[in-house]
Amino acid sequence: MTLNQIKSPPEERFGNRVESQPSGSVWQRMGSKQWTPVVIATVLVFVASAIIAPRSLLQASLLAMIVPTAVLAVAAIGQTLVVQQKGIDLAAPGYITLAATITVFAPERLGTSGAVSVGLALVVSILAGLLNGFFIAKLNVTPIISSLALNSLLLGGMWTVSAGSAFNAPSELTWFAKNSLLGLPLIVWLAVLLVAATAIFMSKSSTGRRFVGVGANPSTARATGVKVDRYIAGSYVASGFFAGLAGVLLVAYLGKSSISIGTPYLFPIITAVIVGGAVLSGGRGSVVSSAIAALFLSQVVQMVLTLGAPESVRLLVNAIAIAIASTVRVVPWGNVFRRKNKTGTN
Numbered sequence: 001m002t003l004n005q006i007k008s009p010p011e012e013r014f015g016n017r018v019e020s021q022p023s024g025s026v027w028q029r030m031g032s033k034q035w036t037p038v039v040i041a042t043v044l045v046f047v048a049s050a051i052i053a054p055r056s057l058l059q060a061s062l063l064a065m066i067v068p069t070a071v072l073a074v075a076a077i078g079q080t081l082v083v084q085q086k087g088i089d090l091a092a093p094g095y096i097t098l099a100a101t102i103t104v105f106a107p108e109r110l111g112t113s114g115a116v117s118v119g120l121a122l123v124v125s126i127l128a129g130l131l132n133g134f135f136i137a138k139l140n141v142t143p144i145i146s147s148l149a150l151n152s153l154l155l156g157g158m159w160t161v162s163a164g165s166a167f168n169a170p171s172e173l174t175w176f177a178k179n180s181l182l183g184l185p186l187i188v189w190l191a192v193l194l195v196a197a198t199a200i201f202m203s204k205s206s207t208g209r210r211f212v213g214v215g216a217n218p219s220t221a222r223a224t225g226v227k228v229d230r231y232i233a234g235s236y237v238a239s240g241f242f243a244g245l246a247g248v249l250l251v252a253y254l255g256k257s258s259i260s261i262g263t264p265y266l267f268p269i270i271t272a273v274i275v276g277g278a279v280l281s282g283g284r285g286s287v288v289s290s291a292i293a294a295l296f297l298s299q300v301v302q303m304v305l306t307l308g309a310p311e312s313v314r315l316l317v318n319a320i321a322i323a324i325a326s327t328v329r330v331v332p333w334g335n336v337f338r339r340k341n342k343t344g345t346n
Contacts, residue, residue, distance in 0.1 A: 038276055038289050042296040049303045056299070056306040066184070067177075067253050069298040070191035073291035075246035075265060076272045077198050078129075078239030082143075083278040084215040084285040085232045089239040090147040091132060092269050094154030096262030099125045099247035101158040104167035104257045114170030122244050128154060129240020133233030159259050166258045173252035187249050194242075195291045202287070211235075216284075243269075272297055 049056045056065075075092060082089045099121040106117035132150050135141040179186050202208035214221045214231040221228050246265070251257045274280075275296065276289035 038292045038296060041275075042292055042299070045296055045299050045303070049299060049306075053303045053306040056303045061302060061306065063185070065298050065302045067187050069295050070185075070188045071246045071250050071253065072265065072268055072272060072294040072298065073191050074194055074249060075243045075269050076276070076290040076294055077194060077287045078235075078242035079269050079273045080276070080278055080285045080287050080290045081211075081235040081238045083273050083280060084212060085235040086215060086218070086281065087136065087143040087232065087235065088147065088270070088280065089132065089236060089243075090144060090266065091128070091151040091154065092239070092243045093262035093266050094151035094158075095125050095128060095240050095243035096247035096250065096265055097158050097257075097259060098128060098154045099244035100251040100257040100261050101162050101259070103173070103248050103251050104169055105162060107170050108167050114172035117170060118173070118248050121248055122241060125240045125244025125247075126237055127240075128244075129237040130233065132240065133236030136236060137229040137232040155259070162259060166256050168256045169251050169254070173248070174255055177249075177252040177255075187253060190249070191291070194245075195287050198287045212285075268294075268297055 046057070055061060075096065079089055079092065102121035102124060103114075103117050106112040106120055107114060112120070128150065132146055135146045135150075136143050176186055181189055202212065210221075210226060211231050211234075214226060214228050218228045221231075243262075247262060250261060254261070272293040273285070273290050276286060276291075276293035278285035278290065
């Protein structure tokens, strides 16, 4: 340990950059990025779509695919942060259903405005995430057990509140979902903004870099005086918020809510995070990679649906695509791009 490290405060030392910025050519820097493999896999999927299912790339098909992709990417932000802390949050369907139900239930039964109902939905989602984080970080409950129990509690509670009825979304939300900017729906722009803001915060702020460091090595973090439990609980709060926001956006897009609105999203959210390069051992993870992986998965589904394949084939192709993405991820792209750079300079 250097003299400067000894003199600096513990948390400040731990808040230093976890990784040094790669040096070298543009190709070498590109090869070192975590999102490089999933970008390559996504490009391959779109190339395959153009060859075997060109109708999946029509404007109408892309517009039908891009909004669900944005919703998936928003929910994957919180799950990525949880995985970075060596955890997993299986309560995502509960958060989505919770927020969606409150968003449509409050105006119908309580007479609130659309904005108030959205704010209420997000606050309750944050509190649910905080409860999950408390059990995991403070009471040492296994994340799988805690999140599954919370998911059941939230779904049961929303079923009791709504009595299984479907309500229409507030007009303000449907207006937001139907409008576009520069040819892209506003929901997509919001998802891009959230992913970019989270990525910048995680990479540029001392809190974000310390968060990554806690996930990579919690023992070292505790030894340097970092409040590790706060970061672990905070990741579940973030998961509740982003999954709840995904529920709000989903109900805005669909125009109504149901008690099963969040159920189909559990597997895609976790898959997007894993395909994006996050590892369950903690530390490694990128919200940008998870968002790109969401696009990858959505286009796979869109391609198969365009071909008219049955559900069994869709699941098989989805599994093959995930295997391809995982294979692409383990290729040492830094070495590949380094060799390409050397070839280009000769």
